[in-house]
Amino acid sequence: FxxxxxxxxxxxxxxxxxxxxxxxxxxxxxxxxxxxxxxxxxxxxxxxxxxxxxxxxxxxxxxxxxxxxxxxxxDQEVKDFRGKTLRQSEEKMQKVQMMSCTEWLQASFSQQLEPGPGPDQINGVSDRSTDLKVTIHFDQSQVSIPLSMRGNLNKNFYTCEGLIKESVMFCIIFFFLSFNVILCCHFLLQHIQTCVWDVSSPFKIVLVNASKVNAEETAKVKYLLCKPAVSSESSGRSEHTWRDSTLEFEISVCDLPRMTRLCIAIYAVMDKVKKQNGKKSPRLYPIAWVNTMVFDYKGQLKTGDIILHCWSSFPDELEEMLNPIGTVQTNPYTENATALHISFPEYLPHAIVFPPFDKVIMAQWPLLKWMESHSGRGGKKFHIELKEIMERDPLSQLCENEKDLIWTLRYDCRENFPQSLPKLLLSVKWSKHEDMAQLQVLLQIWPKLSPRDALELLDFNYPDQYVREYAVGCLRDMSDEELSQYLLQLVQVLRYEPYYDCALTHFLLERAQRNRKIGHFLFWHLRSELHMPAVSVQFSLILEAYCRGSIPHIEVLKKQVEALSKLKSVNELIKFGTMKNARSKAKEAMLTKEAMMTCLRQSGYYETLSDIHSPLNPNILLAEVNVERCRYMDSKMKPLWIVYNNKLLDGDTLGIIFKYGDDLRQDMLTLQILRLMDLLWKEANLDLRIVPYGCLATGDRAGLIEVVSSADTIANIQLTSSNVAAAAAFNKDALLNWLKERNSGDALDHAIEEFTLSCAGYCVATYVLGIGDRHSDNIMVRSTGQLFHIDFGHILGNFKSKFGIKRERVPFILTHDFIHVIQQGKTGYTEKFASFRQYCEEAYLILRRNGNLFITLFALMLTAGLPELTSVKDIQYLKDSLALGKTDDEALKQFRQKFDEALRESWTTKVNWMAHNVAKDNRS
Missing domain, CATH: 3.10.20.90 (Phosphatidylinositol 3-kinase Catalytic Subunit; Chain A, domain 1)
Structure with missing residues (x-):
């Protein structure tokens, strides 16, 4: 010892x-x-x-x-990112320690934007040059120069090339080197690096071999970089080596964009099959895919051998079996993954780098100024055509002639259609470095877009580094409340960032560390997806950086993590108990509930679950668990219904539902869009009483749902009014009587108004979003009259069917018992029904005016892995439901037809509800 x-x-x-x-x-x-x-x-x-x-x-x-x-x-990129964020976090925490209590509260919880970068910041990055040194080797000796000696240097100092130039200049002046040494240094400088624009060789790679290939037939490799290149066939079973393995692409090295990615697919060539025209063609079977960047994170063209561990899961509807939208990270599970060995050739004996930004600016600025002075000369005819193109929705395709017109009139676009920047970017010939350079310079004088318009620029279609930096610059004008509204998408588009150190990452960290509520949701959005191999490292690095810069927040979040771990244990206990006693439902319910209560009363569980800030809303403190009122729900995953006594609400209770086994991210997305719709309607002075309750994914198929107080399902309301489950769905008085029991006099009139407004809002919202599986157990009504929908497992027109028969035949739910409530029991269509219909039409037109925003938000979620949002074709449903591309009159006519159809076919909804009620009654 x-x-x-x-x-x-x-x-x-x-x-x-x-x-x-x-x-x-x-x-x-x-x-x-x-x-x-x-x-x-x-x-x-x-x-x-x-x-x-x-x-x-x-x-x-x-x-x-x-x-x-x-x-x-x-991985040096990981080390550099961690080192940089660690220094920034240490500096931030040092500043925090110097703050007064009031200053700390304002910095952590203020809803106001803080002022922009101070004089000691350049491009939002603190100037810490005194911590850096440059070491230069001269034959047998070396000299280290502290950068604090540099005085007022040109911004060029911050580029790689400029760094070497300025360092050599210091050595020359400080040590009075001889003329011969000056020539030597100059020669060394010119040959350390070469600009990629000076290399005219065609780009090529060498395909060496592949191992662990799951193919008994011959295999081919296809690369997508400009026009796809296809390798020769290989033979073998698991190990494959290709003949004539050098693949040359139809693009020169000098024209490679900075964010070029090499997309690779391996597929087996099976026996040939005969087509309708009588010709035989090989049957292709996809095996694996992988993507990699052509330039590394420092902007240097990759050289040498590289082993890429491939992914075997293919997204639906891939074009040519390539996955350009997929991650550039290789599969971390290397033991069983297909390993592809390729080699990037050396075109020169030294490094080839992408030119620094200041070199691009200096080369293109004179031409830019000249062309800017000659803008506005496209002619009236071309401007009319340009206007028509710019007003199209984001899903509309541009033909080559339209792209050429947009690029020719790019300065006119800047003056007259600044919000059309996404279409201009799609018109750039990115395979010509001259055009790409002009675009980068043009971005410097492009007017700022509104944050909502700038969101589209973070889509996969716009991978250029400077475009994304421009977009982030526009997002800086967002209030904290607006940023919270779009945080879900901003976390998802981190997947499109090929390098860890990027403008979007730093923006999110900066705003999260400035406002704890944003930090709270950033933490959970990242942590809930750590189990996904493609983002595990990236999201871990961002989480570590956030925690180091927000040390006081760690204990608060840690208590939430521990509480969720306890809830998962309770849920597993219940699932085990229900499986064990599956033969006796009554006994199962009694014993399992007793076990749940016993577990929650244990000090280890009770203390961990009490006095925590709600993950659903960090402004709410969940004080102590009311064990007697807790229960589990009778559905497949046995969700936990946890009730809290809340001291801050005068003895009222709060409820949360913990689900383990279901992916809640699609529900999160739908509720976020409902919240946005509510905001847009209110901005237009239309309050439709939407109830966008809280929902948060917290891990792999785990999450929390807010319990809406004083509410019940349509099914329960109908079943309590009838002794026969089959007849309950057809009792049109049940809902109105339920509201009358809970409201009287003026309160009933108010409840009817709340019902009317909320019913209009959800009719329009569920139609536009194509929300399916609308049975009577996932439509609820509050005692105050607000109607709202829950459980969004089917969206974008994915309606349920059984035995090949479509169970849902209406565009949205509008039954006659809803109309019965709206008209307060009166027959015939009254003035109240006319007002309800007017609310629906007005709400629909407001959403149409913001159609591009909805398309953008769904497009940004394409790589999230949601089962019903995997391709652009899924988003096409939104374009159709909002009638984008039509006039308001045409769109309104379409909506009115859908409204009449919903009302006319409402009997089919009642039949569907009857079947659901009977099935539910049999289960109980």
């Missing part, structure tokens, strides 16, 4: 449930929370300061990934 030394220099380590070594730095944690895989603890020596180790341990537990896993990644 005496040989151990000071107790502070040691700590315990275990192997956790994820088979990962976990260091138990936080000594306040209980062993039941640690949950080691085996009951063994190992005593180890601390490698650094206790405070640092404690912080690292807390962050690792919080994000669900030990930081030693990130330390073990042998």
């Amino acid at each position: 005496p040989a151990l030394g000071e107790m502070e220099s040691h700590m315990f380590e275990c192997v956790n449930q994820a088979a990962v070594h976990e260091e138990l730095e936080d000594e306040t944690r209980r062993l039941c929370d640690v949950r080691p895989f085996l009951p063994v603890l190992k005593l180890i020596t601390r490698n650094c300061g206790r405070a640092e180790r404690l912080l690292d341990s807390k962050i690792g537990v919080l994000i669900g990934k030990g930081l030693h896993e990130l330390d073990a990644i042998n």
Whole structure:
């Protein structure tokens, strides 16, 4: 024992449930929370300061990934990003420590935007040049120059080429080097790097071999970089080597855009099949795909051998079996993944780099100014045609002639149609570096777009670094409330960023660390997808950076993580109990509920679940669990219904539903869009009483749903009014009587008005979004009259069918018992019904005016992996339902036809509800 030394220099380590070594730095944690895989603890020596180790341990537990896993990644890009964000976080926390209590509260919780970069910041990045040194080697010696000596240098200093130039200049002046040494340094400078624009060779790669290929037949590789290139066939079973393995593309090295990605697909060539024209063609079977960047994160053209571990899951409806929208990260599960060995050739004996931004500006600025002075000369005819093109929706395709016209009149677009920037970007010939350079310069004088318009520029179609930086610059004008509205999409488009260090990442971190509510949802949006291999490292790095820059927030989030872990354990206990007692439903319910209550009363569970900030809304404190009112719901995943006593609401209770086993991200997206619709309607002075309740995915098929108080389902309301389940759906008085029981006099009139407005809002919203599976158990009504929909597992027109028969035949739910409530029991169509119809039409036209925004938001979610949102074809439903491309009169005529159809065919809805009620009654 005496040989151990000071107790502070040691700590315990275990192997956790994820088979990962976990260091138990936080000594306040209980062993039941640690949950080691085996009951063994190992005593180890601390490698650094206790405070640092404690912080690292807390962050690792919080994000669900030990930081030693990130330390073990042998990737210089990861190391550079972590080093940069660590320095920025340390500087931020030092400033926080110097703040007064009031200043800290304003910095953490203020809803107002803070002022922009100060004089010590360049492009939003703090100037920490005093921490850097440049080392230059001269034969047998080297000299280190602190950058603090540089004085007032030109901005060119911050480019790679400029860095070398200025460093050599310092050496020459400071050490009075001889003329020969000056010539030597100049020669060295000119040959360290070559600009990619000076290399005219055709771009090519060498295909070496592939291993673990799941193909018994011959295999081919197809590359997409400009026009696809196809390799020769290979033979073999698991190991494949290709003949004539050099693939040359129809693009020169000098014309490669900075964000060029090489998209690769491996497919088997099966036996030939005969087509209708009598000719035989080979049958192709996709095996694997992978993408990689052509330039590295420093802008240097890749050279040498590289092993790419491929992905085997193919998205639906891939063109030519390539997946350009997919990740550029390789498959981390290397043991069973197909490994493709390729080689990037060396065109020159030294590095080839993409030119720095200032070189692009200097080369193109004179031409830009000349062409700008000659804008507005396209002629009236061309301007009319240009206007028509610019007013099209984002899904409309541009033909080559239209693209040429837009590019020719690009300065006219800047003057008259600045919001048309996305269409201009689609018209750029990115395979010509001259055009690409002109576009980058043009962005510097392009007017700022509104944040809503700028969102489209973060789509996959616009990968250029400077375009995305421009878009982020526009987003900086967003208020915190508006940023929260679109945070779900902004996290998803991080998938499109090929490099960890990018403008969008820094923008999100900056705003999250400035406002804790944004930080809260950024944390959960990132953490909920850490299980996805394609983003695991990227999202872990951002989470680590956020935690290091928001240390006071760690304990709050940690308590939420622990509470969710407890709820998952309770849910697993219930599922096990219901499976064990499946033969006796009554006994099952009794025993399982008793087990649940016993579990929740245990101090370890009760204390962890109490006094936490709600993950659904961090402004709400969930005080103490009301165990007696907690229960589990009788559905497949046995969701937990947890009730809290809330001291801040005068004894009222709050409810949350914990679900484990279902992906809630589609519900999150739908509710976000409903919230946006509500906002747009209110901006137009139309309040339709929408109830966009809280919903948050917190992990792999896990999440929380807010319980809406004083509400019941249409099914329960109907069933309580009838002794026969089959007849309940046809009782048109049930809903009106239910409202009358809970409201009287003026309160009933108010409830009817609330019902009318909310029914109009949800009729329009569910029609536009194509929400399906609308049975009587997922439409609810509050006692105050508000109608609202829940459970959005089917959207964008994916309506349910059974035995090949379409169960849902109406564009939206509008039954006669709804009309019965709206008209307060009166027959015939009254003035109240006319007002209801007017609300619907007005709401529809407002959404139409914002159709492009809805298309953009869904397009930004394409890589999220939602089952009913996988391709642009899915978004086409929105274009059709909003009648984009038609006039308001034509669109209104279409909507009125749908309205009449919903009313005329409402009997089919009642039949569907009857079937649902009978099935539900049989289950009980």
